[in-house]
Amino acid sequence: MSDEQNNVLENVGSGFSRRDFLKLGSAVAVAVGLGDALTRVIPLGDGMVAFAGCEGSIVVDTTKCGGCTSCMLACSLVHHGKEDLSLSNVRISQETFAGYPDDIDAMVRGKCDLCANTPYWNEEGGPNGKHACEEVCQMRAIEFVPV
DSSP states (O other): OOHHHHHHHHHTTTTOOHHHHHHHHHHHHIIIIIOSOTTSOEEEETTEEEEEOSSEEEEEETTTOOOOOHHHHHHHHHHHSSOOGGGOSEEEEEOTTSOTTTTEEEEEOSOOOTTTTOTTOOSOOSTTSOOHHHHHOTTOOEEEEEO
């Protein structure tokens, strides 16, 4: 574990908010030099995983995720025009017999374009725009955190 990650873990109990943890954790993951590693999962601890890109990270809090797959359906709908779980770049999987919080896993297949090129959605995507997966998540378990 790097010195920066150790500093983050030391500060968690000292008034360090969950939002600060998300921002700093994703920035550390990107700063480590992962570059264009959107297909790799970066565990941040405490049920958090990130999918790092050059503009920031898609962060999923698996302790909040209910496994409803709304984010997967939204991803396929805005990119392909139909709701098909197999077409989604976001992957949420559930292990029925695992205990909480290990019952939900999150992954990204291929490269997430942050909804920048969505032919079936009338919203502006990209790093400063809206993201379909984030918009539909009722639990607010998925979030884009800019660098």
